[in-house]
Ligand SMILES: Nc1ncnc2c1ncn2[C@@H]1O[C@H](COP(=O)(O)OP(=O)(O)OP(=O)(O)O)[C@@H](O)[C@H]1O
């Protein structure tokens with residue numbers, strides 16, 4: 001059991017190699033409820049791999065991942081997948097909406113997969129409104145701008161009120177003004193719902209929105225900077 005009741009998600013001494021390439025070599029992270037953490041480090045340092053281990057997508061070779069006081073990494077894939085769907089949200093750099101579906105349908109996807117009550121569907125419309133997407137809500141995802149698509153991805157990551165949002169360079173493909181809008185809304189909405197965010201970024205301006213920075217180098221978390 002985790003000692004700190006506030007630690008929502010915790011990883012201790014993760015190690016993971018892809019063949020002979022060590023991707024993680026002693027990475028440890030603890031994220032509290034509602035906390036916004038920036039994960040920074042050079043290309044190839046293990047940021048995405050660490051995120052995937054924390055989200056129960058990848059299983060580390062060594063170390064432990066704890067979610068809400070329960071061991072996550074040793075659960076069978078079926079259970080990890082159910083936790084991901086129910087309790088986690090994801091925003092990637094680009095291309096993660098279903099192109100044939102409208103923005104509204106994309107945002108509703110997690111609720112449909114979770115068989116959420118119809119009453120919850122109103123949240124999609126509230127998010128569309130909040131993200132200024134009402135006018136393009138019934139356009140297919142393939143037919144909107146990158147910034148509009150990324151705002152819809154933010155809405156989709158939050159519509160089921162997840163405990164944690166994992167964001168892997170969510171503004172990496174956007175210009176700085178659009179990126180700032182996407183990021184500000186992600187952070188505001190997460191704070192409103194009490195969701196934690198772990199955001200991978202190379203950009204110190206992005207990290208400035210976080211409560212704390214974790215730095216990873218050569219697969220090892222090396223320093224924590226209090227923002
Ligand atoms: N599926 C894979 N197969 C083999 N090697 C991999 C795989 N995924 C990652 N790696 C290697 O593991 C190391 C860490 O990769 P990772 O993708 O976690 O880095 P990153 O910090 O996210 O980099 P970037 O900033 O470029 O996205 C790198 O050396 C990478 O080449």
Ligand SMILES: [Mg+2]
Pocket residue numbers: 047048049168
């Ligand atoms: Mg990466």
